[in-house]
Structures are given as C-alpha cells and as structure tokens.
Amino acid sequence: MVKSILESSKGNINRTNAAISCLETLSNSDHRINSTVDGLTQGKIKDARVWMSAALSYQYDCWSGLKYANDTQLVNETMAFLDSLTHHTSNALSMMAAYDNYGDDMESWTPPKTERDGFYEKGSGGTALVSSGGVPGGVEAGRDEPTRRFVILIKEGVYEETVRVPLSKRNVVFLGDGMGKTVITGPDAHQAVAFRSDSDLSVIENCEFLGNQDTLYAHSLRQFYKKCRIQGNVDFIFGNSAAVFQECDILVVPRQLNPGKGETNAITAHGRTDPAQSTGLIFQNCVLNGTDKYMKYYLSNPKVHKNYLGRPWKEYSRTVYVNCVMGPLISPDGWMPWSGDFALKTLFYGEFQNSGPGSNVSARVPWSTQVSAQHVYTYSVENFIQGDLWIPTSS
Template structure:
C-alpha cells in the first residue's frame, strides 16, 4: 500500500475514533459488527481525484486546482479570510487546500516572531493528523476551530516513541497569550493497560502563561492534558482520560467542564482503583499554583480518585461539581507517601452526586467553608482581570 493510502487510512481511523469518543466511554464498540472499522477504512481511503496546486480563475470565483476543478471548495467563502487589521491577522487552514494552508503547523510557522498582534489561526473542520508546536517566540496566537466535535489536531506519540512523557504531546504550547476556541486536541495512541510502561500519551502540553480554552475537547487516556506551567482558563471543555488525565503544576480554573473517565470498569462488588482525574505537582507551600474546578461534572467508567499527590504540596479544589459513583469513597491519594498528608491541600465544597459523599474521605481531605473556598471560585484565582479576554474577542466569522 502506498504512503498516500497509509496516511489516508490513519486519518480516517483517527476520525472514527474521535467521533466515537464523543458518544461512548470506551472503544470496544469500534470493533463490533455495528461498526466494521476495517471495511469503513477500505471504502474511504481511496482518493476520488488527484490533488493539484490551488489556483483561482480571474473570471470566476470557483476554486480550481491547477489540473482540475475542486468541488470540495464549493461551499468555502470566496472572500475568506478577511483582510488584516492593525490588531488582528488571520491565517486560514483547510485540509482540502481551499485557503492559505493545509496544515496547522505551516500556519504557525508563517506567523512573525514576537508579534504583538492577535494572530488567529482559523482552522476549518476536519482532523489534522500532525504534531504541532507553538514556540515561545510566537505569543498571542488563537486556534479557532469549527466546534470541538468538528475540528481536531491528532497525533499518536507515547512516552516510549517520543523519548519522554512530556515530548509525547500532540500539541505543545510554549508561548504566552495562547487561546483556543471550539477545537479538540487528541492523542490516538492505543489505550494502555494499567501498569503499562512508557505508555503515557499527551494530547496537549500547556507551558505558556495566560492561556485560555473555550469549548475545547481533550481526548486521550493516561496523562491527556499536561496543564504544566502558568495561569490557564478552561470554559465549557470536554476532557477525557483514565489515569492522571489532568496533571502538572499550573494555576488553572476549570469552569463548567465535563470530565469523562475511560478507566477500566470495576466488577460489581470490587473496589480496586483504576484511575485518577488529577495529579497536581506543587512542590512548595510558597508556590501559588493549583487546580480549581467549579460547576463541573465527573462521569464515565472506573473507580477513580479525584486526585493524587504527584508532589508534596499538591493543591486541588472541587466546588459545585457533580460527581457520579465512579469516585472512590476515599476521594484522594497521597501517592503512597503519608508525609504528604500534612502538606497537600485537597478541598471540596457543595458538590453533588453519589461520588460526593464526604463520610469516608481520607482524613486530609477538607470540607471547605464559605471563606476558605472564596479564592478558588472566580477568575481572580488566575489573575484573570489582568489578562483574560472574553470569548468574543478576535472571534472570526465566515
């Protein structure tokens, strides 16, 4: 099979997995008679016509390739992207070649270093199977997709293939001022079995300060979202994983997010831990980092902890969050190091659902008072008044 066909097959497989993840907690259904994956691949991987360089007729607004008309661009706006303004530049990405770039990385590379403008990478619907890096020299970039169930960036590295967990991310953000809207970040590596070695597979690593994510999806298993360093904001996002699927040492606020566990289901009557939502890594009481989840929901499969103490001063708060019965009754774990019981800060406030019962929580878990929880409830937790712009800021319409 040719390289082109192999690439197409991988792309289609990623699309099917992506769609399936939205509606099913596990991937077992992909191999059921109702969804014959291999048959679907063989039907879809053959290109229907050759791809040639995009050109435009001076007498027509039809999109054409150098060798033939391209019907895939029929519905693409003829006057898009809009012209640059003093404040905003738009870089258009479309997988069919209907605008400036066909890959996200190519658009990022075209953005000038150290630009003070807001540079919006407008990404048309589709799955972009590529590894993307936004370097520290390119601040103030926005990725704007067409819906987290319509636009995605996917790759399949693992800690083993990338020579380290942190390097396995499908998308790595090192620049400040990054924004993402209505797009998903995926790692489509095989879901590892519990205890697997070097199977961590990041969908995204966020290492830049002042990053915001609106209506985004994060899909993976172990270590899905590396919320690494800086101040970050997540609003109405969908986050899927199994083990430590939100981890790092950032200071982040998650509002109205859905947290979905795909950890191994536990047989009735058994209570063996199969996953964890968070693994925060604060190393000192003086570090102003932590994760706050407000008005979120937790569901899916497994028997999981809310968090475990990756580092001694781990800090995580859940407030007004709905928790299903997949949350283990003890709630939290000290990474099997009892000395951390005295230094972690794990708090819960007015949470609901079968998993929110505090009666059997570990002794170091705190039922927060109105006064204790106040600093964690709003964007002031991440100094949002200094940098966080509204969703509508620099939003590009077609």
C-alpha cells in the same frame, strides 16, 4: 554545563535527550525570570509570582530529567548546581509571596504557609487559514512578539500531527469548527499527552481532549478552561499550573487492556513542589463521570472500579472542587495517596458544596479539607488566576 553534557554524550541517547530537554527548559526559566524582574519594577507582584513559579518548575524539570541520566561526574556537578539554583529561586519566590501578603511590614514576613497551616491569601492581529496544509504551517506564519492577536482558523478535518507553539509566538488564537469536527490527533492509545500548555494567560474554550493516561498536561502559568470535555483514566489532568476548569465535563474512559477486570484511576495529579508557588487545579461547576462505555463496566461490578479526585504527584499538590456534580464512580474516600504517606501532611485537597452521588464527604480521607464559605473566594477565577484582568478581553 548542560551544553558540555550534550557535547560529551554522543552515542548515549538517554543523556543526549536529557541535555536537549534541559537546554530548552532552562531557556524557558531564564525567560520567565527576566519577565519577573520586569514585572517587579512595574509593581505587578501577582504576575511576578506566577512567572517565578513557572521558572522554578522549569528548573525542577531539568534536574528531574538529569536524574535518570546521572552516570558521569559532569552530570553530578550540574545537578548540584541546579540544586543551588532551585534553592535561590525558592527563596526569591518566598520573599515575593511575603511581600504580596504583608507589604513592606518585613517583621510580618514568615516562611511560606499554605492552607494546611490555616493560611489563606488575601483576595485581590492577523489571521491564517488552515485546511489540509497542516496546523504547524499556520503557527509558523505568525510573527514573533506580535502586538495584536494572530488567529489560526482550522477548518473541519483530522490533522494527524504534533503542533508546537514556541515561546516567541504570543497572542496566538486557534479557532476550529467545533468539537469532533476539527481534530488534531497523535498516538492512538495508552500513555500519551494530548495537550500541553506552558502559556501564560491561556484560554481554552469548547475544546475536547481525548486520551488515556496523562491526557492534559497543564504544565505551568495561568490557564482557563471553559466548557471543555476532558477524557482519560490515569492522572489525566496533571501539571504545576494555576488552572481553573469551569463548566467542563471530566470523563473517565476504560483501560485498553482488560477493561472489565477493574482498575484504580486518579483524575488529577498536581505537581506543586514549593509552598510559595501560586499554582493549583481548580474545578468549578464541572461534571465528573464516566463515558457511557466506562459506566457499563462500572455498573456491572462497582467494587473493582476505583476512581479518585486526585493524588499528590509532588509534595505541595493542590486541587479544589467547587460546586461540581460528582457521579457514582467517585470512591467514598475521595482522594488517593501517591505512595505511602508521601505529601499527606503538606498537600491541600479541598471540596466545597459539590453535589451528586459521589460528593458525600462522610467517608473522605482525613487529609482532605472541606473548604469554608469564608475561604472559597481564594479559588475564584478573579483571585486565583486574576482572570478579571484578562479573560474578558480574550473572546
């Protein structure tokens, strides 16, 4: 159906682009569903849930893209098919979540619940050298489906290019010369994604992501960020992955236009669309502040500069801050709505033992949660992304 849309859309750029994007995202969804089937036969229930969560995200991406090109009967029919597809995927994901939590005791199986319902789940080779030739060439040099890591050494320099790692490339490692030395850059300013990850079991350490709106797109699957610096202003960490950020510097930067006039920023915008998806953004031992340039504007007139921990991009948005240091720029109410009361009864926004002038929770919005010591393990690296099984082997 999507191929038919593409073939009938010559001269219509919006519909053509939507169809091309759909073909890619549905291919990714099919890949993750096949991985899920293999994982279930091997008893890898948590892996299977992660992969099926990603499959649902890809299906939703396709539907969302077609929504803006919905001007033919064929597009309408395709969107109806995608509605049915996401419904079946959601049902399968719900059953996997129930099995993960209750095993074969099917009498205990219930529709998926979240923390807002008071429910917390049980805890449980080669090398390429890149210099002036460009990073994409290093990616291309790696074999598809390798059994060993393929390391791409990126020498000091500025690489003005967009780097894409296709789904077929596995176990790829990018190793640069350090923050500020190895630089991969795109558009100069305004809304532009600096980095997007769809990679399962991805480890990003000692990297710097500089942008404005939508800097880091943690799209799907399991991701671990360690000692990174992430800068932006509007929704600059977003997506529907299961991602843990540990010991990272999260910094707000000034807007490009009239930076002293004032603004409203949200650090995160998580996009969980289904309560059974095992996704969320977790921040551990991070520092939340502004760049030196931003703090000059902020301190000159704090009342016009509003900064929030996050806002709900989708209905079941989930974001948690644990043992983080929050600077004075964080607004007392902490979290901001997306539009009206959208998602305020279904999201989960949590905080646990944070410190700093922005961590005072006495004026927090009533739809956020102070996580108890009893439940904070839910958001650990070991439990949330099963990091104890794969992160130690990544170094």
